[in-house]
Amino acid sequence: MPTDPNNNSAVVEAANLDLTFQTNDGPVHALKDVNLTIDKGDFVSFIGPSGCGKTTFLRCIAALETPTGGTLTVNGMTPDEARRKRAYGYVFQAAGLYPWRTIAKNIKLPLEIMGYSAAEQEERVSKVLELVDLAGFGGKFPWQLSGGMQQRASIARALAFDADILLMDEPFGALDEIVRDHLNEQLLALWARTGKTIGFVTHSIPEAVYLSTKIVVMSPRPGRITDVIDSPLPKERPLDIRDTPEFIEVAHRVREGLRAGHSDD
Amino acid sequence: MTSGLKAFWAVLTVLTVIVAFWYAACVPMNIKGVLTEQERAGAKVQPPSAKDRRDMSEFGLVLNNSFAIPATWEQDRPRLPAPHQVAIEMWETTVQKKITSKRSLIYHGWVTLSATMLGFAIGTGLGILLAVGIVHSRVMDLSVMPWAIVSQTIPIIALAPMIIVVLYSVGIQGIIPKAVISAYLSFFPVVVGMVKGLRSPDAMQLDLLRTYGASRSQGFWKLRLPASMPYLFTSLKIGIAASLVGAIVGELPTGAVAGLGARLLAGSYYGQTVQIWSALFAAAILAAGLVALLGLIERTVLKRMGMAQ
Amino acid sequence: MILVIGAILLWLLGWWVNGRLASGPYADTRIVGVVAPLIFGLTIIGMWELLVRGLEVPLVILPAPSVIAVRFVDSLPILWADFVQTIVKGALSGYIIGCGAAFLMAIAVDRWDFLRLGLLPVGNFVAALPIVGTAPILVMWFGFDWHSKAAVVVVMVFFPMLVNTVAGLREATAMQRDLMETYAATYLQSFLKLRLPAAMPFVFNGLKISTTLALIGAIVAEFFGSPTLGMGFRISTSVGQLSLDMVWAEIVVAALAGTAFYGAVAMIEKAMTFWHPSQRG
Secondary structure, eight states, rough: OOOOOOSSSEEEEEEEEEEEEETEEEEEEEEEEEEEEEEOOOOOOOOSSSSSSHHHHHHHTTTSSSOOOEEETTTTTTTHHHHHHTOEEESSSSSSOOSSOHHHHHHHHHHHEEEOOHHHHHHHHHHHHHHTTTTTOOOSSSGOOHHHHHHHHHHHHHHSSSOOOEEEESSTTOOOOHHHHHHHHHHHHHHHHOOOOEEEEESSSSHHHOOOSEEEETTTTTTTTEEEEEEOOOOOGGGGGSHHHHHHHHHHHHHHHHHHHTTTT | OHHHHHHHHHHHHHHHHHHHHHHHHHHHHHHHHHHHHHHTTTOOOOOOOOOHHHHSSSHHHHHTGGGGGGGGGGGGSSSSSHHHHHHHHHHHHHHHHHHTTTOHHHHHHHHHHHHHHHHHHHHHHHHHHHHHHHHHHHHHHHHHHHHHHHTTSSSSGHHHHHHHHHHHTOOOOOOOHHHHHHHHHHHHHHHHHHHHHHSSSSSSHHHHHHTTTOOHHHHIIIIIIIHHHHHHHHHHHHHHHHHHHHHHHHTTTTTSSSSSHHHHHHHHHHOOOHHHHHHHHHHHHHHHHHHHHHHHHHHHHHHTOOOOO | HHHHHHHHHHHHHHHHHHHHHHHHHHTHHHHHHHHHHHHHHHHHHHHHHHHHHTTOOOOOOOOHHHHHHHHHTHHHHHHHHIIIIIIIIIIHHHHHHHHHHHHHHHHHHHHHHHHHHHHHHHHHHHHHHHGGGGGHHHHHOOOSSSSHHHHHHHHHHHHHHHHHHHEEEESHHHHHHHHHHTTTOOOOHHIIIIHHHHHHHHHHHHHHHHHHHHHHHHHHHOOOOOSOHHHHHHHHHHTTOOOOHHHHHHHHHHHHHHHHHHHHHHHHHHOOOTTTTHHHH
């Protein structure tokens, strides 16, 4: 689905967003008074300790959770309408590939559901496999691949249909540092090539700073935004940008934000 | 807690639907017999000829003779007795009969239960011993274990009639032959489950004991045996159910006079359906009670060992 | 006496060979895994033969394996007819109807939460009951022929199959369900593409348990009445006539049928759930 051309700057708009879960131990304030605008083409990272609502916010955008207060629009629609129009691809913490399908068939899964023709499916699969550097692995089963390759396949799966928002919930959290660096680099290249809007949940400060144009710092109880940092880093980012003073300064500000959130409780 | 309440209502609803369906089913099931009886008693039945009725569908007969519906729940020997008939029969043969009486369901239940328990104890004991042997001896593992597994796919209960007769011919009768059947039916599930349990500690836990220089028997008592408990209880529950079936089936071939299986068989010979159903329910209650008892022991033991979730 | 000593020697020989195999360098190979139990089984049969002959055990107590084998070969037509009556007509048709019905019911139970809450505890309860006991009732209702046997089998396999399939349909993880949600998949799509394949290992577990139950149900139901045909009928009448060689021949048939039935289901399982960790080996 192409974005509504009349609304091409703000993709996600949240105003005074609230979400309270009713649990056996009483209400839990997962999100409180969240205001945020994500523009088209932004790479936005959400960072904060567990329980700060970063994943919950991402799930709200994806209409996997329903806010209890405030307004939230995706491409000018409610999240649920956007979901029905297949406005986003979601990448979970684990690859979650179906073990009974080959990599290619896994990537075809959303395409089958959305009713693409067989020829189109083939074409898109080979295109995205190329994009995530997995060409030639389409015939393998997920359990025959390494964790990093599986996660790349799951990103390919999210890219296969024309969603222009990519929501990623700690996609590299379970991978080791070296694989992670490599995937971060690839993700940036992918983002530059596709121009997608990306929401990215992480708890790694270097990862957030390295990837994002905008870093949203959150803190728990109640889950809220404590700082929004627009990254001064250039769009072109080699891995060694992480040693530059600018990078270190942004990272420092994020760390301060996280610390401030912590001292509140 | 509200979810527990919801589940309770759901179960209650399902049970109500089952009972209602049961009553409804009694009407067409019993209508032919009822109409024959009613005709003999002088009532006007549509159609009047028994031959015509035989060819008619049950539902047509019910529509033609709706006056007979209540009688379908009160027949003496119905094809399908109504729930309350079974309940009354069970009440009369348990609470209102002396337990020494040959008509007491408690007496028959006890005959079956004692054989079940004896067989279960033997089968479980031997099963655990064999499992220990298999885990500690590579030879036994290689030679015996495949047969124990294959035995699970074979209806070994088919041996039951022969065991009864053969033991009878060498002068053994009464509780022992039934217990033998119960024993071998519970034996194999226990062997397979217990072997799995004794093998359940992972390599890291075994390596840890090796670093302590623990002996084989220490490894057994301190690691393998405790780790096997959840598996043991799972297979005990399967084993006790199998034991009960074994004891019941063991009562069939010789036309035994006592036990729930004998009640089932006698009921089926003489068309005493109410008796069959009450014996069946007694067996069900017995099975449920035994499994529940094992569940209770399981929880207590596992809690003591700090393994209960 | 010589035969008895022979039996003991045979036992020692079998055990010694297996002991060598077990401690030898090929102990973990496939071949030893097949050969060792075979040697054990043959040793037992050999001892059985020698002991029965040596101790002159009467036929009415324990026939020698050779006698059983002769009886088996001589009675092939009867055994085949009994096999068709009990296994093919009774057990197999009941198995297909029972498992099929349980599978459809499981889909309904999975779809409506209320049914799951209400029916699953009842199903779990019934699965542990001695259901063979319904045989006399069902024989009364459906007559002596194979229909009543199939009915017993239906009742026996229904609940284990139901419980397993329902568990399987709930096997898909929350994350996998969320993924389907983000694709705005319909109920049917997420059922066919996610929950059904994910349930397959559980479905096959139910199917495997049910193979044995089906044979038990079909054979035991014949103890309550049957035409003059069928494995259960043959066993109970042959026991009455003390022709134990015939009983053993029927038991051999039951064993072969049970293993073959289970093996067939297990092979289909291997082909269909090759992706599951338990099958990847």
